[in-house]
Amino acid sequence: MAIMSTSALFIGENKNAAAVFSLLLERDFGLDCVSAVNSKHAIELLKNEPHAFGLCIFLLPATGVKEFLEVLKTLPRQIPVMLTADDAHLNHCTQFLPYHPLAAKIAYSVDWQIISTAITRLLRVVDRKERKLAPxxxxxxxxxxxxxxxxxxxxxxxxxxxxxxxxxxxxxxxxxxxxxxxxxxxxxxxxxxxxxxxxxxxxxxxxxxxxxxxxPLHNDKLSSIAMFTHQNMRQMIQRLGLSDTAIEMANSSIRSIHKMLNSNDKIAEHFTKFLTKKNYLSEHCLAIPFVVAGMATTITSFPAVDLEKITFASMFHDIGLEDLEMAQVRHINDQVERNWGSAKLSVIKQHPYASVELIKKLSGVPADSEKIILQHHERPDGSGFPHGVDYKKISPLSAMFIVAEEFVSSVYDSGLDKMNVDAVMDDLALIFHKGNFLMAFKALQTAVGHGPLQLIKGQ
Ligand SMILES: [Fe+2]
Ligand SMILES: [Fe+2]
Structure with missing residues (x-):
């Protein structure tokens, strides 16, 4: 039976190479190109939809190539894979890669003609129907x-x-x-x-x-739009149902922070690397300003500069952490203590300081942002870290941030279905019911359509 796969899976971090392959595959082979950032991501895509792909193109050097090839062997049908590299890496790669009957090892930057011939050869193993252009x-x-x-x-x-x-x-x-x-x-x-x-x-x-x-792409080429291409986050923001005003506020706030970063190449590079990864760390950093902007539109005359302070803090609050799983630890309880052990626990507890240390190298940091970063794991009942201060000592902007982050973290994996959001809001109501936290929580309720409809528009 003919396999109707009309997609190619491209695996590689080089966005320009991904774009070139995507266009050429479309033009010459009528194949849609789906990009995966690394082999783990690619394996997930393949396992979810083994019939979607008629071809894999793996751009080297990269980690996880062997594992990727192993997974290919276990799929219900064989998918041809082409391993490509630039001139500098080609020799090296051919030495360490295992033999694979369907793999063609070629250089991507040399000549599309060569690549095209290799793809044609590979595609003979799949029975591909001619695609007609839609109107x-x-x-x-x-x-x-x-x-x-x-x-x-x-x-x-x-x-x-x-x-x-x-x-x-x-x-x-x-x-x-x-x-x-x-x-x-x-x-x-x-x-x-x-x-x-x-x-x-x-x-x-x-x-x-x-x-x-x-x-390498300089930071200024990465507009906020490029960062917003993370699918999860786009869907999340869309489903939150925030007002256009809130979305615009968040965007302009992110743009202005981004502009400021361009004045400092070293930090900008670190930050760009950090934010453009598709994972919890980068996505929640970008989602928080949107939630806070939604909250801000329900508060009379909320100053734009305050949103910038929170946006800045959001971008950098976890930058002192390399580890994805550590960043997902929101609170420290007995179970967390058992699971992490004292050395890692101390890294977690100290990361608000580590993040502040990193941003000290930056000029133009909005006032109060450091404080928000330092307090981002504090809790209204004093059970947080690193200081364990309670709601009386936590600033109003920190409270907004903490509520927004708790919300974003709670709904991150759920896809924001209504039942889940209802339950999350019920949980948050029990935690954030005092002082500045109560105000922040009420703003969140209104922003996500869980509060009384007395919306007061900010500026
Ligand atoms: Fe965080
Ligand atoms: Fe954190």
Whole structure:
């Protein structure tokens, strides 16, 4: 029976290489390209949908290649995999990689012709049907931010039979609008089929130029939009049902912090690496400003500068922690003490200080942000750390932060279904019922539609 896989799985951290492969696979093979950041992610994707992929392309060097190949062998059907590397790594990789009957080892940066031939050879093992172009075809909206104005009419897809024109040919691509669409879960622009083929060529040439230079991307190329492409977080923010005002406030706050970071290359690099990983650490850092912005819109005249302080704190509060699991420890109880042991426990307890130490190297840190970071694990009843102070000593902004983080952490894995949010809000009501915490909790209730409808708009 023919396998109807029309997707290729690309595994690699180099975003430019991923973009080039994605465009070429689409153009020459009619394959959609799904990107995985590492082998673990790729294994998850393969296990969830083994029939979705007709080809895997693994960009080396990377860890976990052997494990990845092992998993491939266990799948219900064989998926061809192409291992590629740049010139510098090719020799090295061919030495340590095990023999794999379907693997082709080639250099990605040399010649698409060579790669294309290898893919054609690999694809013979799958029975692929010719794909016909639909009247409208989708391209990643981020690609268009590389252009000043759009050479094509760009559409959003509202439903299977409804397209809406958002940027007319020859008009400026507005990054704010694009970002807004992405946040509303429209990560693609749609083009008419004839434009689509031209657009593929255009982007391909543009990205190839960048790839040739192959210098690491500087931080200023990573706009807040690029960071917002984490699927979990986008869905989370969308499902929170925050007002447009709140989303705009959070975005502008994140942008201004990001701008400030560009003035300090060293920290900016550390921060970018930290934030662009797809995991709990980076995602909750980005989600908190949105929740707080939602809370802020329910408070009369909440100062924008206060949102910036919280946003800054949110970006950096856990930066002193490398370990993903450690970052998920919110409170220390008997079980946590047993599981972690004293050395690691002390790292957890000290991480608010470690984060503050790191940000001390930065100039222009908003006042009060350090305090929020230091207090982000304190609790209203004094059971938190590192100081164990209670609600009387915890600042109003720290209280907002703590409530928002507790909410984000509680719903992070749940996908925000209603039943779960109801239960989370009930739990939080029992914890945050005093002083500044009560105010913050009420703001959260209103922001996520669990409170009385007496919404007072902030500025
Ligand atoms: Fe955190
Ligand atoms: Fe933390």
């Amino acid at each position: 409208f075809c989708a391209l990643d909206a981020n690609l268009f931010l590389r252009l000043e104005e759009s050479p094509y009419d760009l559409y959003l897809k509202l439903s299977d039979d409804k397209m809406v024109l958002v940027f007319r040919r020859g008009t400026n691509i507005l990054s704010d609008d694009t970002e807004k669409y992405q946040l509303k879960n429209h990560p693609h622009f749609y083009l008419k089929a004839q434009d689509y083929l031209q657009a593929l060529e255009l982007f391909l040439n543009k990205i190839k130029e960048t790839l040739k230079a192959e210098t």
